[in-house]
Amino acid sequence: MPHIVYLSLGANVGDRSAHLREATDRLSKLGRVLAVSSLYETEPVVFTQQPWFLNCAVAIETSKTPQQLMASILRIEEEMGRRRVQKKGPRSIDIDILLFGDLIVESDELTIPHPAMHQRRFVLEPLAEIAPQALHPVFKKTIRELLDALPAGQTVRTLGKPEPRI
Numbered sequence: 001m002p003h004i005v006y007l008s009l010g011a012n013v014g015d016r017s018a019h020l021r022e023a024t025d026r027l028s029k030l031g032r033v034l035a036v037s038s039l040y041e042t043e044p045v046v047f048t049q050q051p052w053f054l055n056c057a058v059a060i061e062t063s064k065t066p067q068q069l070m071a072s073i074l075r076i077e078e079e080m081g082r083r084r085v086q087k088k089g090p091r092s093i094d095i096d097i098l099l100f101g102d103l104i105v106e107s108d109e110l111t112i113p114h115p116a117m118h119q120r121r122f123v124l125e126p127l128a129e130i131a132p133q134a135l136h137p138v139f140k141k142t143i144r145e146l147l148d149a150l151p152a153g154q155t156v157r158t159l160g161k162p163e164p165r166i
Contacts, residue, residue, distance in 0.1 A: 003101035004034065005069065006131055007058045008114070008123045010094040012044065016054035019080065019093050024058055026076045027095075030069060031062030035130040039159040042122035050090045054159070057098070057126035066100050070110050073097070098127060102137045113138060118146045121154035 007027065011019040017039060024036055037057040044050050062069060073095045081092045098114045105112040113136055117123045124147040127134070132144040139146065 002031070002061045002063050003103070005031070005060050005062055005097060005101070006099040006127055006134060007060065007073075008055065008094075008096045008098050008117070008127070009058060010042075010053045010055045010122070011092055012051045012053040013090045013092045020054055020056055022080060023076060023093050023095060024056075026080075027058060027060055027073075030064060030072050031060040034059040034061055036161075037126035037129040038161050040122065040126050041157045041159055043155045045120070045122070045154060053122065055122045055126055055156075057123070057130055059130055066097065066103060066105050066110060066112055069100070070097060096123075098123065099134060099136070102135070104137050119150070121147070121150055121156050124150065125156045125158075 009020050009023050020039065024033065027033060035058070040055045042053045042055050044053060064072065077093050077095060096114050097110070097112055098117050100112045103112055114123070117127075118136065118139060124143060128143045128147045132142060134143050135141070136143070136146060141149075
């Protein structure tokens with residue numbers, strides 16, 4: 001049975017926009033892409049001494065299990081040159097599962113909903129653009145409510161819709 005899954009994509013190395021487009025193209029092979037947010041330029045958090053990110057949110061409909069989807073996402077990241085040399089460091093692509101229908105998953109390999117999404121403006125702004133009424137299954141609040149509850153900070157600038165591949 002298909003699920004609607006919300007993903008956060010980010011890149012801060014190389015042609016960031018091209019990396020996000022390529023990742024979205026690759027994700028379309030895992031399910032049907034339902035929506036792609038605008039691109040957002042965001043300042044890094046946690047490890048701040050690195051280039052700014054481009055971020056977006058993607059909604060897909062997939063029949064994969066959360067574990068199958070995560071394995072596929074890790075393969076996409078690796079194929080696109082992601083090397084995990086520094087935690088929260090620069091990366092060509094980062095794809096996180098934010099919400100997977102209304103499922104709650106807690107294992108050593110995977111936590112859904114994403115455990116920090118409610119604290120991250122760079123995640124919530126793009127997600128609120130494409131799914132403002134999506135419900136966080138733990139907090140029982142919409143994405144719009146979570147975004148509105150964030151304190152000031154975390155610079156996030158909308159750059160507009162990504163250009164389609166020709």
